Amino acid sequence: MAKRNRKFIDAVLLTLFFASLLTTFFSKNLHALAGVFFLFAVWIHNVANQNFYRTLGKGNTSRKFNQICIMLFGTSIILLTVSGVVLFFPNVKFFPNVNWLSIHLGAAISSFGLMIIHLLMNASRYVRGGKLFLATIFSIALITAGVFGLPYLDRWYHKVEVNRAEIVDGEKVQFGGKILTVYFSRVTNTDFPQDVDAVSGASIMRDGEEIFGNAQMIAMMVQDATGSDLLAIKTSKKYPASYSETTKVAREEFSNDELPALDFRTKLDAYDKIILVYPLWWGTLPKPVESFVKAYDMRGKILIPIVTHGGGGIGDSVEVLKKITDAKVTEPLDIYSSDISSARQNISNFLSNAD
Ligand SMILES: Cc1cc2nc3c(=O)[nH]c(=O)nc-3n(C[C@H](O)[C@H](O)[C@H](O)COP(=O)(O)O)c2cc1C
Numbered sequence: 036m037a038k039r040n041r042k043f044i045d046a047v048l049l050t051l052f053f054a055s056l057l058t059t060f061f062s063k064n065l066h067a068l069a070g071v072f073f074l075f076a077v078w079i080h081n082v083a084n085q086n087f088y089r090t091l092g093k094g095n096t097s098r099k100f101n102q103i104c105i106m107l108f109g110t111s112i113i114l115l116t117v118s119g120v121v122l123f124f125p126n127v128k129f130f131p132n133v134n135w136l137s138i139h140l141g142a143a144i145s146s147f148g149l150m151i152i153h154l155l156m157n158a159s160r161y162v163r164g165g166k167l168f169l170a171t172i173f174s175i176a177l178i179t180a181g182v183f184g185l186p187y188l189d190r191w192y193h194k195v196e197v198n199r200a201e202i203v204d205g206e207k208v209q210f211g212g213k214i215l216t217v218y219f220s221r222v223t224n225t226d227f228p229q230d231v232d233a234v235s236g237a238s239i240m241r242d243g244e245e246i247f248g249n250a251q252m253i254a255m256m257v258q259d260a261t262g263s264d265l266l267a268i269k270t271s272k273k274y275p276a277s278y279s280e281t282t283k284v285a286r287e288e289f290s291n292d293e294l295p296a297l298d299f300r301t302k303l304d305a306y307d308k309i310i311l312v313y314p315l316w317w318g319t320l321p322k323p324v325e326s327f328v329k330a331y332d333m334r335g336k337i338l339i340p341i342v343t344h345g346g347g348g349i350g351d352s353v354e355v356l357k358k359i360t361d362a363k364v365t366e367p368l369d370i371y372s373s374d375i376s377s378a379r380q381n382i383s384n385f386l387s388n389a390d
Contacts, residue, residue: 041083048076052150056143056185067123070116077112101156108149114142125196134377136195140185147181186346197376199242203255205379207262208386212307212337214263219313219324220248221281223267225274238278240375249343249375254312256382257341263310268327271296288322295323297330308337309362310386313352315344315369320352325359333362339389340367341382343375365389 051073058066081087091102118139121129155174159167222239231239231246240247247255251267258265272295274281288295303309313324340356342349349369357364368385370378 044076044080044083048073048080049150049154051076052146056147059188063123067119070119074112074116097156097159101153104149104152104156108146108153111142111146111149114138115146118142134374136376137371137373140373144181144185147185148178151177151181183346195240195376197240197242197247197252199245199247199252199255202376202379203252203259205256205259206383208260208383210261210263210308210386213305214261214308214310215266215303215306216254216257216261216263216310216312217266217268217327218250218254218311219268219321219327220251220254221274221314222246222248223251224270224323225276225281227276231276238372248314249370249372250312250314252375253341253343253370253378253382254310256379257310257312257386260379260383260386261310264306266301268313268323269298270323270326271298282317285316285321289317289319293322294326294329297323297326300330303331303333303336306336308339309333310339310341311356312341312343315342315347315350315352318347318350318352320355325355328356328360333360336362338362338364339386340364341385342367342369343372344369345372 051069055066055069055073058069087102087105090098092099094102118135121127121135122139151174155170158170162170227239227246240249240252254265254267257263274284287293311324311328313321316322338356338360340349340353342352344350349367353364353367366389368382368389370381374381
């Protein structure tokens with residue numbers, strides 16, 4: 036095939052890759068369609084560059100490195116395709132315990148990075164000196180943006196269809212003492228409009244007409260595992276329906292060191308253990324959770340933190356907890372927001388050892 040035609044196919048391939056990424060944030064069907072076109076372009080690209088297979092394992096170190104990147108890129112594309120098909124047909128239960136969403140996101144990130152390395156390696160054959168240096172810097176910047184930016188965008192636009200009964204039910208744990216599971220979640224402190232899907236970056240879990248927060252879903256799993264009582268931390272004020280507006284309000288709370296008022300008062304005397312489930316906010320403990328913890332004398336109690344997050348882990352939230360409570364704070368469990376629907380067994384395992 037003529038070099039010009041090959042370049043055209045590469046340009047189409049690249050455009051379709053970015054189209055597949057972008058459509059994630061608009062529509063599932065559009066995303067799938069862009070994905071199918073992208074796969075078709077990958078196939079044509081393979082046919083046009085068959086020579087690659089004939090020269091596999093040959094050439095200098097840089098060529099071999101490029102070949103390894105291409106093979107890894109191919110593996111990522113296979114993972115992307117399989118996970119994409121499983122996610123597109125949720126009723127077909129294919130390895131239901133596997134977290135296909137995380138695999139899909141991970142494969143998208145690695146494909147993105149490997150594709151840029153592959154492009155750079157090819158460019159290095161034609162471009163030299165300052166231009167190659169600039170292209171390398173630009174590639175590193177793009178890869179960094181992909182590695183950190185894609186999970187960040189995923190966190191914002193996280194909208195997951197779940198079957199609550201199915202994901203909450205699981206292995207029960209023998210857990211001594213009287214237990215209370217307390218959770219704080221954005222969803223239970225927000226008045227969402229009827230058409231919640233139209234809200235910018237809604238970041239919610241949905242089971243039919245009902246919507247759930249991540250921490251809320253985890254708290255329900257904990258309740259199912261332990262048979263504990265369940266309590267939601269509710270603030271007097273409501274948070275904005277828009278995800279980005281909520282992050283701004285939260286940032287204000289941190290900079291003003293504001294402790295939001297809570298609209299309930301419960302007695303904790305009867306409980307020996309409190310399992311506290313909360314999302315990581317700005318790398319730390321959300322202010323409403325601080326309001327809750329500071330409102331009680333928890334001497335003699337055991338506090339078990341479970342943190343849900345978008346990649347930041349527990350941040351310094353557990354350190355903050357230890358400073359503001361007299362309770363004995365145990366080792367925490369952290370759960371990545373894309374892993375919620377498959378977290379049930381992990382929660383039982385954690386609680387079996389936390390007692
Ligand atoms: C105000 C705000 C701040 C956040 N800050 C962080 C953060 O610093 N690091 C992180 O990994 N995730 C952060 N997240 C993401 C949440 O921790 C994550 O999406 C969590 O699973 C949400 O739980 P929820 O649905 O129960 O509120 C933030 C979310 C919000 C709303």
